[in-house]
Amino acid sequence: MEKKLYIETLGCAMNVRDSEHLIAELSKKYNYTLTDDIKQSDLIIINTCSVREKPVAKLFSELGVFAKIKKTEAKIGVCGCTASHLGSEIIKRAPFVDFVLGARNVSKISEALDTKHAVIIDTEHDESNYIFEEYRPNPYKAMVNISIGCDKSCAFCIVPVTRGEEISIPSNLIIAEVERSVQNGAKEVMLLGQNVNNYGRRFTNKSDIVNFTELLHAVSKIKGLERIRFTSPHPLHMDDAFLQEFASNPKICKQIHVPLQSGSTEILKAMKRGYTKEWFLDRCERIRTLAPNTTISTDIIVGFPGESEEDFEHTMDVLEKVRFDQLFSFVYSPRPHTLAAHFDNKVDNTTASRRLSELQARHTEILDKIMESQLGTTHKVYFDELKSNSKIAGRADDGKLVFVNGGEELLGEIKDVTITKTSRSLLHGEVLS
Numbered sequence: 350m351e352k353k354l355y356i357e358t359l360g361c362a363m364n365v366r367d368s369e370h371l372i373a374e375l376s377k378k379y380n381y382t383l384t385d386d387i388k389q390s391d392l393i394i395i396n397t398c399s400v401r402e403k404p405v406a407k408l409f410s411e412l413g414v415f416a417k418i419k420k421t422e423a424k425i426g427v428c429g430c431t432a433s434h435l436g437s438e439i440i441k442r443a444p445f446v447d448f449v450l451g452a453r454n455v456s457k458i459s460e461a462l463d464t465k466h467a468v469i470i471d472t473e474h475d476e477s478n479y480i481f482e483e484y485r486p487n488p489y490k491a492m493v494n495i496s497i498g499c500d501k502s503c504a505f506c507i508v509p510v511t512r513g514e515e516i517s518i519p520s521n522l523i524i525a526e527v528e529r530s531v532q533n534g535a536k537e538v539m540l541l542g543q544n545v546n547n548y549g550r551r552f553t554n555k556s557d558i559v560n561f562t563e564l565l566h567a568v569s570k571i572k573g574l575e576r577i578r579f580t581s582p583h584p585l586h587m588d589d590a591f592l593q594e595f596a597s598n599p600k601i602c603k604q605i606h607v608p609l610q611s612g613s614t615e616i617l618k619a620m621k622r623g624y625t626k627e628w629f630l631d632r633c634e635r636i637r638t639l640a641p642n643t644t645i646s647t648d649i650i651v652g653f654p655g656e657s658e659e660d661f662e663h664t665m666d667v668l669e670k671v672r673f674d675q676l677f678s679f680v681y682s683p684r685p686h687t688l689a690a691h692f693d694n695k696v697d698n699t700t701a702s703r704r705l706s707e708l709q710a711r712h713t714e715i716l717d718k719i720m721e722s723q724l725g726t727t728h729k730v731y732f733d734e735l736k737s738n739s740k741i742a743g744r745a746d747d748g749k750l751v752f753v754n755g756g757e758e759l760l761g762e763i764k765d766v767t768i769t770k771t772s773r774s775l776l777h778g779e780v781l782s
């Protein structure tokens with residue numbers, strides 16, 4: 350009998366891909382179909398994020414709402430990173446929750462579903478060889494995991510605790526999954542990992558593809574695949590061979606995420622990021638030299654313990670020098686089981702919030718200039734989403750969102766588009782015939 354699944358996904362792209370795997374397994378093995386109506390659903394899953402305190406606090410109030418409005422017999426499951434680090438505490442605080450399934454244990458969804466109050470949060474579980482059923486919300490593009498977990502120990506980050514040590518997925522499985530998604534209509538793939546350019550470092554078998562640069566090259570050989578994107582690389586592993594492949598391979602989109610976190614070398618040391626301000630600036634300059642039109646996005650934390658006004662000025666200096674196209678910025682949020690949670694020299698909230706506003710205000714000015722300069726330029730746009738008012742949307746090679754007049758006839762097509770109107774978040778244009 351068909352059953353209804355309501356799933357809410359918080360957090361990063363890895364969580365989005367985990368939710369796609371959950372949906373695929375549940376629809377194939379239990380005949381669930383998706384609904385966005387909680388009251389109709391037989392199973393409610395929240396795939397959680399622990400990168401900051403706020404989403405964790407929100408979890409229990411949300412679970413309370415689910416319990417109130419759900420069908421009596423409907424089940425509730427908590428998945429993702431908060432499931433990994435809170436585990437059975439979730440059931441203690443919310444006994445109406447039926448199961449807790451941690452990140453890295455997605456392949457065990459059947460076991461969780463069939464066991465009342467199951468708590469499955471093994472952060473050493475290796476599902477890197479598990480082939481999940483297929484589910485893609487958008488057939489024109491595919492996200493493909495290349496590794497699970499992280500080997501770093503950045504002092505502010507809970508990911509190694511919730512997703513465990515890094516395991517690279519064998520390259521033959523990655524290539525097979527990309528080939529399958531191309532056969533199903535995708536021309537673009539997003540390769541996913543906490544640290545994609547650390548790929549393959551633990552492989553012992555010499556016949557394997559042993560690093561990310563080689564993997565990119567191999568994936569680009571797949572017939573029918575037009576575009577490759579990836580997230581998230583680590584600045585430390587951006588060696589010249591990687592940047593050369595990035596710049597010279599026409600299938601690799603010229604958009605790259607280079608997470609800075611702080612512009613101060615002193616703070617980067619305290620964060621255990623492993624690189625300096627100079628190395629970061631050098632890598633960004635190299636990217637812009639090898640591939641001038643590349644868009645660079647970044648992550649920045651302000652208010653990290655010990656951050657002085659001078660340290661913050663270094664962050665603002667990097668912002669000026671690199672002129673990021675996209676910025677994800679936050680006030681430092683102490684996370685359990687992390688080194689920095691025990692650091693003394695905390696930055697008060699007022700100062701941290703003031704720094705965040707200053708950073709975001711200056712970035713907005715930079716972004717407005719970047720977007721205004723797009724007027725009259727031409728971009729190759731891959732159309733993959735119908736919009737209202739006879740519009741269709743797609744992404745330019747550099748990641749910018751572009752709208753044009755058009756419909757089904759453009760879906761799945763890559764077309765040259767001249768930009769006729771600009772705004773802070775997207776561009777409007779006309780398809781060149």
Ligand code: SF4
Binds near residue numbers: 506507508509543
């Ligand atoms: S590299 Fe650092 S910030 Fe990124 S997931 Fe790993 S520990 Fe977290």
